[in-house]
Amino acid sequence: MVHLAAESKTANHVAWTRVARLRSQMEMHGIEAAVCTKPEMFVIRGEHAQASAWTSSIRLFGSWSNIKTTAATWQEALGIILNELGVTRKRIGVEHGSISVTQYREIAETAPEADLVNISPCIDLCRQIKDVDEVDNARVAARIADVGMEAAVAALRQKGATERDVAIASMQAMNEYWATNYPEVEIADFGSPEGGNHNGLTTWVLSGPRKSYACDNPTPRAPKPGETVSVFIWTVSNGIHAELERTVCIGPASLTEKAAIKSVLEIREEIEAHLRPGIPVKALYETARNGYISRGYSQCLPGRIGHSIGLGSHESVSINGSSDLILTAGMVLTLEPHIHIFGVCGTQFSDTLLITEAGFEYLTHFPRQYLEVQ
């Protein structure tokens, strides 16, 4: 309840520099304590939490068989802990960006004399730069995604394979690769009050006109010759996400689709030339924008061409024209300029990459090129 940055289950031994960075942010803003909550799942209890977290101070609430808890409700437990910490009249940070109005009011009632301030900006700032263990996990997630894409493309080579066949084959391949190669890695994603995500290795396949749905389950539709297919892969390693997306052509694509794919791949290369610390995020969008316009795609400019990724599959950095952020080593981003003209064509290329001191490094390695099967 009251513990920050305890979500990744690996590497208790690495320097938790994000905890240090958050503490320094808190100090700068005179914040003495932070109350952070997780939606619902995954509850990590008692000894399990002890084995996983960066802190040894784990306190439980509620009624769990013969386990001793601090109090019956989280409100009571929080009141006791804040009192022990001597911060009931101090400035306490609360995540306005994610906590519900109801929970906020319950915290305010629990600590009526505290000065509750919004700590979301401090946390967002810390999450922009990844620690070593987070980058390691992004690398594992990206490697699993590569395996999933290889399996998806292999499945698309099978005559009559449906969207579901391809997605299920890809997910099975990722699960087996995970089981064989990463004994210590957890692939549970985090959850929400609407349900947890117990297995975060997933593939979606949208073929032909269904590409424009962008978010949808694979259906029993089989892609037809001449169509293109969007393959979306999302993976997670110890809570850290990666994303990999490709357009696959079933036989030669139409000239319109080919032109869009060629353009997107060129625009990506133009952006790559600017991927290094010190470059404004909006300059990446401007580069893409110029690329779209000079190739005749000014009518279908996207709202953004990528985002940060980490504990969330979409974090706070948005690569758009109004961002005031600067690229910094340690940022993990997706790069994904797309061209979707509804009813005409649709491309879907996304990779996960790391901004390094020297420039950048792709974490997903599946070939970034025109890809035709059958």
Added chain:
Amino acid sequence: MVHLAAESKTANHVAWTRVARLRSQMEMHGIEAAVCTKPEMFVIRGEHAQASAWTSSIRLFGSWSNIKTTAATWQEALGIILNELGVTRKRIGVEHGSISVTQYREIAETAPEADLVNISPCIDLCRQIKDVDEVDNARVAARIADVGMEAAVAALRQKGATERDVAIASMQAMNEYWATNYPEVEIADFGSPEGGNHNGLTTWVLSGPRKSYACDNPTPRAPKPGETVSVFIWTVSNGIHAELERTVCIGPASLTEKAAIKSVLEIREEIEAHLRPGIPVKALYETARNGYISRGYSQCLPGRIGHSIGLGSHESVSINGSSDLILTAGMVLTLEPHIHIFGVCGTQFSDTLLITEAGFEYLTHFPRQYLEVQ
């Protein structure tokens, strides 16, 4: 954004009685409009939304290629829509239970003259009773869960099978059963700002001492003879969840484990005798409590013995000793008294059931009994 109960993708033709029920709740509280939000995923856009929702009035915001949107931001779009509806000075419902403090303040700024009230209790009340299409989907989700449990038990019969082997075999079986038998069913779960859940057919397997973790990914650990294994299965059909959990014994279990399993199965039968409309929810807990105490388990009483399930895998009804709710036909609940004595024994039996006019009906059908393999 402004549309309620549009989440299930099936059965546009069925009576959306939950929409009518919510409208009547709103009328009773003088609420003229409701602003409801989804965390992040799944964005259902444009034509996809038109094809799926109960309402034909879909409005978009943001920048999506050549798609026409109402405004660049959701705040602007909301302002325009509230103005069109003529409710900018009326009482508007907002979900305090799920909306973030930041979003709440943005709505308040968008509608500064409106009287924003908490509509979460009205929505929770509506969600307690399931519509016909929701029950149909719970039935599909439960059937898929049964198939997953059959596959998990079959995998546990294989010598040397690890937790991961069992979980992956179970998920593969569910995916294939879904692909073959339910062409129209979506199994994407809903998501959170931390990531979506693109495939909601999942199995967890925790063996031996790891049972006490309750929430954890399957590991490469192989269950040992004489141990018991907790198999957790969660499924979803068009947004509606089911849950199925079993304890499986690898060869004869210890007398302690056997006694706990026998006790839990007996306690369930005692509760079943009370599962009908008109019975207070807390009476179920009292029956369980008496069952625990009379069998010598007074030291490990659980906080609750089940919960409602539907759009969320854990909804607002909690089967505990302080509930003031009454069982009503149309409620979908899990029944899951467990006995966990850490370091000693742990049982895990959960089923999804429907309260009917005549009593109740189990939606999951996998045998509810002592189960031994090998």
